[in-house]
Amino acid sequence: MHRRHLLALAAATLASPALAQSGAWPGRQQVRIVIPFPPGGFADSVTRVMVPAMTEAMGQTVVVENRPGAGGTIGADVVAKAAPDGYTLAVSHASPHGIAPGVYPQLPYDPVSDFAHLTLICETPTALMVQRSSGIATAQDYLARARATGIRFGTSGIGSIGHLQGEVLAREAGGAKLEHVPYRGTAPALQDLLAGAIESIFEPIAGLVPQMREGGPLRPLAVSTPRRIAVLPDVPTLAELGLGEATATAWMGFSAPKSLPPAIGARITEVAQAVLGRPEVRARMEELAVFPAEPPLTGPAYANFIETYMRKWTGVARGANIVAS
Template sequence: MRRRHLLSLLPGALAAPSLVAAQGGAQAGYPARPVRVIVPFPPGGTTDFIARLVSARLTTAFGQTFVVENRAGAGGTVGSDLVAKSQPDGQTLIVSNIASFGVAPAVYRNLPYNSVTDFAHVALMAEIPSVLAVNVSSPIRSLADFITAAKARPGLNVGSPGNGTSSHTKQAILQRSAGIETTHVPYRGSGPMMNDVAGGSLESMITTLVEAGRNERFRLLAVTADARVPGWPDLPTFKELGYPDLVASTWFGLSAAAGTPPAIVNRLNTEVLAALATPEITAKLIETGATPRRMTAPEYSAFVEAEVRRWAGVVQAAGISID
């Protein structure tokens, strides 16, 4: 039901002449065939939702199909590595995200790619806050209840979409800030995790507002936004409840392999920004709690680099390590 709902919302002047011609030709003939848009998580989650929403618009803009392909595993790093090692022709793209691009470099000692140097970052698409949620029938009715329960029974289960994801990191921050001990339960994506919370076999989870916000099977306890989110006026923020360290949005962008011709990167950026500016896509994102973002390719590249630095500090302070 949730998935159906989400889908329904559904350098130039100094370059050698031959290089300029090659880049111009690449732009003129791009894309030569259907473009793969790799989602490094299972179908049905936030990353998948945003990918399909924007890909449909890109299909219309380019006159060539942008095909969403789910390649899940290892907190999004499997699909990300696939694109890092792909041909730099713009025919294979990745929905870059906070988990596999921002947090992963800090938690995986042997990450097989570099989030900054192995990609040509195209555009930031959206930012979404996360929520701590429980089953609607749970006796836990507030963040204070959750913390009381965790102190009374150390090891209370908290699910995340996977090891090394931003949800995993936020759980560690909550533990440190609230002085509690919880048990991290990683899943291969948010879909199976949400099913277990809905079914009562998992006590709680940290996931995006897009995924849990309109699902009546869940009770939302607190959101990681800086201020209350329009559409959820009764949902308190962690910040107002005394946990300012838990102000963090989950972000999603589009990237290609390093070496992709600038002409292709810039064309993709232009069309992604045009898609995000349409009233239809803007409304669908805002309805789910997401904020559309518009950046140039250089701005998004700088953003990713800054996020890598930021989460390295957070992860070190939280003591998170995957391997």
């Protein structure tokens, strides 16, 4: 659907609470959005920015439920097995939907066919970060230390995009000894970095930019986008450093259990896209350094996006022999 037409339909939904309440859905219970990670990370922060406006638009309470664990696969499985009635939605995400098939030998769901993929919400770069007081000023310093003594890097879990990027970085850099330390989300990884328990993290930058600016406790060494980003204009890209194979973004969207009635899926998509168009939501997302998809990817286009991402990064995971227990 053309973006202008999509937003026009969604704006009508937002402008009329009665429209949101008409028909069989939503009408009998609150809408639950399952986030497959703990509070404080990229997916959690973005979803909580959107929920108040979604509640208003739908004329029904929208609540967030954090179901972390196993690289996001526990939360994803909860939604895959839920009733396809529009009252349980998933935050689909790079880890449980794009990478997990290459990491988990017996994944309890199919990342594509067990879901009705509704819309890509946004993307955010990942960054290699250290403590500002670490004595590591550049990516070159980081790699030199990794070659000499080894460095630990934390991520939000086994099979996260940061984990795979770290594996690619070690391979491309040649001789760099990088030890992965998995956590149950970005927040605990960041906590250990600031406490000095690990030397670096490789994580989405959403919500962390204020801590990366001059005087903040974090020093970004490189970002994962093909080009430099406006919020961190002095930070080089991995591609500039000759490490372009690690280029990738983290992303999130909204999905539902398979067999969701198409009319309900269309209404959820319309509301989500309209919320993304709200100035106050856009402003907050810019502060978080997340970028709404342009043009929107909805329905089959979003499913194709997931499949393409999955092909690349599951191949990386298998090539690096990354297996989650």
